[in-house]
Amino acid sequence: AQLVESGGDLVQPGGSLRLSCTASGFIFHQHFINCARQVPGKGPEWVSSVNTDGWDKFYTDSVKGRFTISRDNSKNTVYLQMNDLKPEDTGLYYCAAAGRPDCVGGGCMLVRGRGTQVTVSS
Numbered sequence: 001a002q003l004v005e006s007g008g009d010l011v012q013p014g015g016s017l018r019l020s021c022t023a024s025g026f027i028f029h030q031h032f033i034n035c036a037r038q039v040p041g042k043g044p045e046w047v048s049s050v051n052t053d054g055w056d057k058f059y060t061d062s063v064k065g066r067f068t069i070s071r072d073n074s075k076n077t078v079y080l081q082m083n084d085l086k087p088e089d090t091g092l093y094y095c096a097a098a099g100r101p102d103c104v105g106g107g108c109m110l111v112r113g114r115g116t117q118v119t120v121s122s
Contacts, residue, residue, distance in 0.1 A: 001023075001024075001025040001026040001097070001110055001111040002023065002024045002025050002111065002113075003021055003022070003023050003094075003095045003096070003097060003111055003112060003113035004021070004022050004024075004113055004114075005019060005020065005021050005093060005094055005095055005113045005114070005115055005116040006019070006020050006022075006116055007019040007020050007116055008093060008115075008116030008117045008118045008119075009118070009119075010119045010121065011085055011118070011119070011120055012120070012121070012122050013085060013086055013087060013120055013121075013122055014084055014085065015085050015120070016081070016082060016083045016084075016085065017082045017085065017118060018079055018080070018081050018082070019035075019079065019080040019082065019093055019116060019118075020077055020078070020079055021033060021035070021077065021078040021079075021080070021095035021113060022075070022076055022077045023076040023077070023078075023097065024076065025111075026097065026110060026111065028073060028076040028097075029052055029053070029073040030052060031052065031097040031098060031099065031110060032049055032050065032051055032052065032097070032098050032099065032100060032101050032103070033049065033050055033069075033071060033078040033095055033096070033097055034046065034048070034049040034095065034096045034097075034098055034101060034102070034103060034104050034109075035047045035048045035049070035069065035078070035080050035093060035094070035095055035096075035104075036093070036094055036095075036096065036104035036105075037089070037091035037092060037093045037094075037118070038091055038092050038094070038115070039090065039091045039092070043105075044094075044104050044105050045060070045091070046060060046102060046104050047059070047060055047063055047067065047080075047093070048060070048063065048067055048069040048080060049069070049101035049102070050069045050070065050071050050078060051101070053073075054070060054071045054073070056101075057069050057070075058101050062088070063082075063089075066082065066083050066084045066085075067080060067081065067082050067083070068080075068081040068083075069081075078095060080093070082118070085118075085120045086120060087120045087121060088120075089118060089120050090118060090119050090120050090121070091117075091118060092115040092116070092117055092118075093115055093116055093117075093118050094112055094113045094114065094115035094116075095112065095113050096109040096110075096111070096112040096113075097109060097110040097111050097112075098110060
């Protein structure tokens with residue numbers, strides 16, 4: 001089982017990025033895909049989740065109205081569109097496959113990716 005993230009970059013405040021998370025080696029459409037971010041010295045922060053068929057989406061309060069999560073089960077891929085980025089959005093963004101929307105670490109997840117770095121700075 002594997003998840004591979006891409007799309008991270010250095011961007012100015014107010015800019016946009018689209019992250020991709022592509023899965024292989026497991027039944028993708030049977031799992032929630034949860035996105036989290038982490039900065040050095042802190043634990044992971046859950047950011048967003050999408051359910052198995054893509055209809056139910058969840059966001060942490062700080063990104064509501066700016067981030068949009070979606071999935072394409074035909075491509076085994078989840079997308080996180082991030083708009084109006086702020087410096088506090090900086091971090092290593094990763095995806096985790098799990099059976100529930102709030103799982104981004106530990107024994108509750110099937111697999112997580114290595115992450116892609118997002119840096120928001122002028």
